[in-house]
Amino acid sequence: MADPGRRLGPNAAAVLVLVALGAALLVWQRPWQGSDDNNVGIPADAPSRLTTQFRALTEADSEAEFVAAAGTSRAAKAFAREAWRSRAALGATSVELRYVSGGEVPDRADGSALASVEVSWRAGDGIGLAGTTDHSSTVAFRVTPESDDTFSIIAATPRDGALPLWLAGAVSVEREPGAVVVRVDGGDAEVPVESMASRARAAVARVVPDTKGDVTVVSPRSQTQMARLVGQPLDQVRQIAAVTTRLDGRGGTSADTVVVLNPAVFATMDQRAAQVVVTHEATHLLTDAVGARTESWVIEGFADFVALREDSASLAVSAGQILAEVRAGRTPERLPSAEDFDAEGHGLGAVYESAWMIFRMLGERYGDERVVGFYEAVMGGAELDDALRTSFGITTDQLTAAWLDYLAKSASTVS
Structure with a gap:
C-alpha cells in the first residue's frame, strides 16, 4: 500500500498532467525535424508550380540538378538520387516528364497528394535494346508541399501503363554472353539469372539458328515491383513466373522487349523449372512473339x-x-x-x-x-x-x- 502522507495535492497533480500533455504534444509535432514531418498546405497555384518543377526535372543535366529539382526534403533527395543513378545505369536518353493533372488535393494525413505525369524515355543500347523507341506511360508521383510553396517529389507508381524501369528502384546492369540482366533493388539474389539468361539464349539458337540479338531479363526484388513494371494489377501476375513484354507494357518486337521475372513464383521453383521458364520467355523475345x-x-x-x-x-x-x-x-x-x-x-x-x-x-x-x-x-x-x-x-x-x-x-x- 502507498504511504498516504506522500500523496500529491490536487494542484500539483494538475500541473504534472499539463506538463505531460505539453511534452506529448511536442513529441507529436517534432518541430526539430524540419519540413519532412510538418504538414504544409498545398499552394493554390499547385498545377503551375508542378508544371515548372517537372519541367526542371526534364531539363536537368546532372544528378545535382535533378536532385535539386525534386525538392528540399530528405525523402525527395533520396528518391531523386536513386532515380538519376538508375537512369544512368540504363543509359536512358530523351527523358521527359510532363505534368498532366493532380497534386491540388491531399489524400494522406501527411498532406501529400498524387500528381499525374506523362513520362517518356529511351533505353540505352547497353541493355541489349535498340535505343530508338520512346517508352511512355502515365505515372502517379507522390508530392508533398513545402513551406516555400514548392513540392517535394518522393515516390512514383504507375497510373496508366507500366512504371518506367528507372523509377522502379535501384537499378544495376550485368552482362553475360548473349544476355543482359537488369536487377531492381538487387533482384532475386538467390537465382543465378545471368547464367540462366545466357543458357536460354544458346538454347534458342540451337533450335532456331537465325535468331538475332541479346536476351534482356529484368529481375525485380518483389512481386509488387514486377506487377508495376508490366503494367498489370497484382492479382493478374500471381500465377505468372515471368512475362515477355515491352518496357512500357504495351507490346512490341524483340528490338525493345524484355523478360520480367516474378520473384514470388521463382522462389517456389527448383533451378531446372526456373531455367525452363527463362528459355520459354527467351523464345518469345527472340522470335518476335510479343504482340x-x-x-x-x-x-x-x-x-x-x-x-x-x-x-x-x-x-x-x-x-x-x-x-x-x-x-x-x-x-x-x-x-x-x-x-x-x-x-x-x-x-x-x-x-x-x-x-x-x-x-x-x-x-x-x-x-x-x-x-x-x-x-x-x-x-x-x-x-x-x-x-x-x-x-x-x-x-x-x-x-x-x-x-x-x-x-x-x-x-x-x-x-
Missing part, C-alpha cells in the same frame, strides 16, 4: 518445345498436370484457345502442357526443321490450315485428332 496476332497455343507450345528440347525430366514431370486430367476423364475437346491461357484461370499449368504436347508430337513425327518452318509460317501471317498443310500435309481437324490420341496414349503409359 503477334496468331493462335496462343502455337506461341506458347513452341516456346515450351524449345525450352524442353534438351530437358531430361520425365513426361510425368513436364506434362504431369495435363496427363492427370486425361486419366481423370477430362480430356480436352479442342485445341487450346486464347481464353484457356488467361493468367487468372484455373489449371493454367495443364493448358501450357497441352500446347507443348502438340509440338512434342509434331517434333517426334516430322522433326525439328519442319516444326520450326511451321512456326515461322504462322508467325509470318500464314493461316493455320495453310501452314499445317504446307509443313505436315494435315488439316486442323487431323492435328486435333492426332493430338488427342497422343494425349490418351501418353496418359496410359505415364503414372
Whole structure:
C-alpha cells in the first residue's frame, strides 16, 4: 500500500498532467525535424508550380540538378538520387516528364497528394535494346508541399501503363554472353539469372539458328515491383513466373522487349523449372512473339518445345498436370484457345502442357526443321490450315485428332 502522507495535492497533480500533455504534444509535432514531418498546405497555384518543377526535372543535366529539382526534403533527395543513378545505369536518353493533372488535393494525413505525369524515355543500347523507341506511360508521383510553396517529389507508381524501369528502384546492369540482366533493388539474389539468361539464349539458337540479338531479363526484388513494371494489377501476375513484354507494357518486337521475372513464383521453383521458364520467355523475345496476332497455343507450345528440347525430366514431370486430367476423364475437346491461357484461370499449368504436347508430337513425327518452318509460317501471317498443310500435309481437324490420341496414349503409359 502507498504511504498516504506522500500523496500529491490536487494542484500539483494538475500541473504534472499539463506538463505531460505539453511534452506529448511536442513529441507529436517534432518541430526539430524540419519540413519532412510538418504538414504544409498545398499552394493554390499547385498545377503551375508542378508544371515548372517537372519541367526542371526534364531539363536537368546532372544528378545535382535533378536532385535539386525534386525538392528540399530528405525523402525527395533520396528518391531523386536513386532515380538519376538508375537512369544512368540504363543509359536512358530523351527523358521527359510532363505534368498532366493532380497534386491540388491531399489524400494522406501527411498532406501529400498524387500528381499525374506523362513520362517518356529511351533505353540505352547497353541493355541489349535498340535505343530508338520512346517508352511512355502515365505515372502517379507522390508530392508533398513545402513551406516555400514548392513540392517535394518522393515516390512514383504507375497510373496508366507500366512504371518506367528507372523509377522502379535501384537499378544495376550485368552482362553475360548473349544476355543482359537488369536487377531492381538487387533482384532475386538467390537465382543465378545471368547464367540462366545466357543458357536460354544458346538454347534458342540451337533450335532456331537465325535468331538475332541479346536476351534482356529484368529481375525485380518483389512481386509488387514486377506487377508495376508490366503494367498489370497484382492479382493478374500471381500465377505468372515471368512475362515477355515491352518496357512500357504495351507490346512490341524483340528490338525493345524484355523478360520480367516474378520473384514470388521463382522462389517456389527448383533451378531446372526456373531455367525452363527463362528459355520459354527467351523464345518469345527472340522470335518476335510479343504482340503477334496468331493462335496462343502455337506461341506458347513452341516456346515450351524449345525450352524442353534438351530437358531430361520425365513426361510425368513436364506434362504431369495435363496427363492427370486425361486419366481423370477430362480430356480436352479442342485445341487450346486464347481464353484457356488467361493468367487468372484455373489449371493454367495443364493448358501450357497441352500446347507443348502438340509440338512434342509434331517434333517426334516430322522433326525439328519442319516444326520450326511451321512456326515461322504462322508467325509470318500464314493461316493455320495453310501452314499445317504446307509443313505436315494435315488439316486442323487431323492435328486435333492426332493430338488427342497422343494425349490418351501418353496418359496410359505415364503414372
